[in-house]
Amino acid sequence: MxxxxxxxxxxxxxxxxxxxxxxxxxAVIVKDGKIIGKGCNKVTSSNDPTAHAEIVAIRQACEAxxxxxxxxxxxxxxxxPCPMCMAAIYWAGIRTVYYSxxxxxxERIGFGDxxxxxxxxxxxxxxxxxxxxxxxxxxxxxxxxxxNKQDKVLY
Amino acid sequence: MxxxxxxxxxxxxxxxxxxxxxxxxxAVIVKDGKIIGKGCNKVTSSNDPTAHAEIVAIRQACEAxxxxxxxxxxxxxxxxPCPMCMAAIYWAGIRTVYYSxxxxxxERIGFGDxxxxxxxxxxxxxxxxxxxxxxxxxxxxxxxxxxNKQDKVLY
Numbered sequence: 001m002x003x004x005x006x007x008x009x010x011x012x013x014x015x016x017x018x019x020x021x022x023x024x025x026x027a028v029i030v031k032d033g034k035i036i037g038k039g040c041n042k043v044t045s046s047n048d049p050t051a052h053a054e055i056v057a058i059r060q061a062c063e064a065x066x067x068x069x070x071x072x073x074x075x076x077x078x079x080x081p082c083p084m085c086m087a088a089i090y091w092a093g094i095r096t097v098y099y100s101x102x103x104x105x106x107e108r109i110g111f112g113d114x115x116x117x118x119x120x121x122x123x124x125x126x127x128x129x130x131x132x133x134x135x136x137x138x139x140x141x142x143x144x145x146x147x148n149k150q151d152k153v154l155y
Numbered sequence: 156m157x158x159x160x161x162x163x164x165x166x167x168x169x170x171x172x173x174x175x176x177x178x179x180x181x182a183v184i185v186k187d188g189k190i191i192g193k194g195c196n197k198v199t200s201s202n203d204p205t206a207h208a209e210i211v212a213i214r215q216a217c218e219a220x221x222x223x224x225x226x227x228x229x230x231x232x233x234x235x236p237c238p239m240c241m242a243a244i245y246w247a248g249i250r251t252v253y254y255s256x257x258x259x260x261x262e263r264i265g266f267g268d269x270x271x272x273x274x275x276x277x278x279x280x281x282x283x284x285x286x287x288x289x290x291x292x293x294x295x296x297x298x299x300x301x302x303n304k305q306d307k308v309l310y
Contacts (some may be wrong), residue, residue: 003291010293017301023310033201046307047223048214049246055205068202078294080286084246084273087239089284090271091204096285100294109298110309116245120238121276129244130251131235135160138165139233139255143264146172146179153199154265155178 002098005030005076008101012053013016013078016040023061023111027053027060027077029094036073038059052086058092068155069093077104082113091155105150127128157253160185160231163193165255167208168233169197182208182232184216184249188232191228209240210230213247213300223310224248228257232263237268238275248308 005028011065012026022041039056043049054077060068067140075081077103080091089097103114124131146152160183167181177196184192194211198204209232216225226246230236234256236244244252258269279286301307 002289004273004285006258006289006291007293008303010291010297013297014300017297019308020308022308024297043223043246043310047217047221049223049225049248049310050205050210050218050243059203059205059263062202067199068200068204070204071230078297080279080288082242082246084239084242085243086236086275086284087271088205088266090274091198091237091239093204093214094284096287098289099285100289100291101298102279103286105294105298109302112245112273116242117275119245120241120272122236124257129241129249132157132251132253133235133257134157134161134253136161136165138162138254140192140258142168142179143256143260145169147264149172151175153173153175153177153200155204 002146005035006078006098006100008035009053009076009078012038012040012102016053021045022051024079024109025053027075028059029057029073029075031070031073033063033064036064040082050084052082052085054081055088058088058094062092080113081118082106157231160190161233161255162286163190164208164231164233167195171197171208176200176258177206179231179264180208182212182230184212184228184230186216186220186228188224191219202247205239207240208242209236209239213243213249229253235268237261238271
């Protein structure tokens with residue numbers, strides 16, 4: 001079963017590269033034994049650096065289930081999710097990931113997943129991206145307005 | 156100037172919470188002194204756990220510039236980007252971030268950014284999300300097909 005769904009993710013990836021949608025990555029999301037979302041990398045074809053296979057699949061599964069939370073769903077992805085996709089998996093409430101290649105394999109074919117994992121471990125001030133914190137008074141008011149908001153939807 | 160654009164990000168966030176789009180977060184992306192993308196958190200209203208302010212703004216800026224790379228762009232965001240958004244910033248090629256609140260402030264109002272940062276520092280096998288690596292033969296063929304592809308677009 002696991003291999004079957006992982007091979008479906010590979011099918012997505014092959015479909016993607018043969019149609020020039022983007023990099024060699026695919027993903028499917030499964031709930032109760034059924035695929036509820038799938039996707040391949042579409043970064044270059046859609047001009048969207050966030051259009052990784054996992055993000056595309058999560059967005060599709062959420063749309064299909066009219067929910068921003070994919071409880072009890074499992075994601076099968078050709079490669080270990082990059083930090084963007086891994087964090088998206090946390091935000092989506094997915095608790096189980098199956099993958100085949102890893103960040104080292106991705107690096108060998110030219111993708112920076114491993115580098116970004118290393119960067120995110122560093123304190124913000126020590127990264128190659130310049131991180132600048134500015135104290136502006138409006139932030140406290142913004143967060144206070146949120147805290148006091150009676151009809152807010154938590155996620 | 157920096158404060159001006161950061162206050163524009165706050166405006167986005169206020170617009171978002173007052174219209175019940177999502178959490179109290181906003182972002183703007185600036186290039187050559189002009190805003191090329193902006194967004195507020197829309198997780199709950201759009202049923203999309205990836206619709207954080209920074210992701211929304213990156214997608215809009217990429218659409219506006221017909222590019223998957225935002226070279227020389229700067230992002231101003233109300234709160235330190237979560238790992239999903241931070242990695243998206245790397246993938247988009249943004250080199251400079253201005254922010255006001257940080258992951259500790261976000262935690263105090265109920266958001267899990269800091270927790271996810273801690274999880275991503277761990278080796279995959281030690282996280283609360285179950286990470287399972289499966290060796291399937293199709294992966295090697297997939298990556299080889301990508302490597303041999305003559306017309307591939309790198310990103």
